[in-house]
Amino acid sequence: MIKKITDWLKTEFFTKETLAYLLIGLTSTAINWTLTYVLNNVFGIGYWATSVITFLICTIFSYIMNKRYAFRNTESEKETLPRYVLEVCVCFLLAYGLGKMALDWFFSKVLVLPLDEDKMNTVKGILANCCYIALNYIGQKFFVFRKKKDEEEQA
Numbered sequence: 001m002i003k004k005i006t007d008w009l010k011t012e013f014f015t016k017e018t019l020a021y022l023l024i025g026l027t028s029t030a031i032n033w034t035l036t037y038v039l040n041n042v043f044g045i046g047y048w049a050t051s052v053i054t055f056l057i058c059t060i061f062s063y064i065m066n067k068r069y070a071f072r073n074t075e076s077e078k079e080t081l082p083r084y085v086l087e088v089c090v091c092f093l094l095a096y097g098l099g100k101m102a103l104d105w106f107f108s109k110v111l112v113l114p115l116d117e118d119k120m121n122t123v124k125g126i127l128a129n130c131c132y133i134a135l136n137y138i139g140q141k142f143f144v145f146r147k148k149k150d151e152e153e154q155a
Contacts, residue, residue, distance in 0.1 A: 017070055017071060017072075017141075018137070020066075020069050020070040021066060021070040021071075021137055021140070024062060024065040024066055024069065024070055025062070025133060027061075027065070028058045028061055028062045028065075029058075031054075031057065031058055031061060032054045032055075032058045035050075035053065035054045035057060035058075036050055036051075036054050039053060039054070059088060063081070063084050066140055066145065067080060067145060070140075070145075071140060071141065071144075071145035073144075073145040075145075080144055080145060083143055083144045084140070084144045087136070087139040087140065087143055087144050088136070090139065091132055091135040091136045091139055092132065094131070094132075094135055095128050095129070095131040095132035095135055096128050096132065099127075099128045099131045099132075100124065100128055103124045103127055103128065104124070107123075107124065
């Protein structure tokens with residue numbers, strides 16, 4: 001069983017595509033944190049406006065970079081962009097909507113930790129973000145930037 005898992009990790013998970021996706025995600029996160037700091041502390045823009053601005057910029061950055069470099073997709077934006085917008089919205093709702101409800105239940109009923117509310121919300125936010133990243137990868141790989149049958153046969 002362990003061998004099957006390690007073989008799968010080597011052949012299916014640790015691929016150039018996955019590593020490129022993760023690198024792009026790390027870059028997007030760095031852009032998000034930097035913009036958040038600058039917009040809040042230099043320009044004094046409030047939380048919600050900053051959140052919307054950084055989300056839009058990072059989403060556009062991620063779309064372009066993942067389309068070109070992680071998934072090497074050659075379809076037109078007219079084909080992929082609507083799928084991308086739908087996929088991001090669904091992943092966001094799943095990870096932060098249903099995921100938050102599941103995490104609230106889990107941390108109140110199953111794993112009760114002695115943390116204050118702010119620290120617990122930070123833990124939940126990090127876990128929800130990890131869920132979002134995983135769901136987003138799956139959605140982009142198999143829905144947004146999916147390979148067509150003839151591309152799969154050439155690979």
